[in-house]
Amino acid sequence: MVAKVTDARTASSLTLQITELSPTGEKLRRRLLAGYPKRGGVIRLWPDDAVTQGLAIGEGIETSLSVAHIFQPAWAAVDAGNLAALPVLPGIEALVIFADNDPAGINAARASARRWRDAERNVRIVAPRRHNDFNDVITEERTDAAA
Template structure:
């Protein structure tokens, strides 16, 4: 049995959520190529899981499970990720232009969002990119690195996977602290970096949860009296916001849900519209 619905795939390259990484419905790390004769080959660009299937009249070849090296979560950052973060620069150049073109609020000094003008992609591409430190929401300890290859016009680089997390690192329970926050201040949380930087226009310290699963599981944090949740306008986003909100309200905290305008996918779409960037 194939690990995805082959009937929905077109001939050529398809990008799907990887069932091994299981990063949620928005993930597109799994590349599935369908040939004219119906043969399929798939590879995850994150964990390395791969497999193949013959013609429809033939049984599917068994999928190769990800290696232990690919699935084991290391403690802290790998040496290469530690160097990448240490050498990343404050936001300027193409990264600054990208964020401005996306109508994002530019994070201050001390943000866990930086810039590399020559960020290497596994495909061989090298270009400007955002480098974000992922830390444990509870402890603040570094657990991963998030990278986004960008263009100065506000578009992501023309890559199959322009956003990548560090392979072999833990994502669950992680956040990107885009704004330093003092105890007693409200906190804003969103799935993506650009959406969180749109929520920051509300004069709130904003963090990115990376995806709907992490937002849904955001723990109730000490010293945060109020949580603002930027809700993505899709079933996963609505469900994540509802789960997170319920837990924080049950703990006696104030919660506000911030939704995009009707017809917009997320708060960044709305921010761009009002900034005249569409």
């Protein structure tokens, strides 16, 4: 799976995220193109013109693709560092952060939420209780349904 990472503010291209998948769809390895920055970048799963008032954002692309089944538009922050640094974007009045359920994910979500709330935006942090991320939640639900 290949995803373009773009600057959160300007939408200019930064790098590519390459996720190697097994034949069954499991993530084997993730990497970014060497020598290109990812700082300040997001993976826009929906174009800017679809982001009219609200946005869902997850740490990784797998989380964001999973939550997109129930909440759209969605973007991915690439990693916890980018999620923590997500700038307040004009025109977005509500942000739902789908945090990974680990210290880095929770801390990144809180840092981002604080900045957005300081800018008087509506923010909600959602984290799974029994799983590391929302992709794990969806994967377990599909496995249970198939059994």
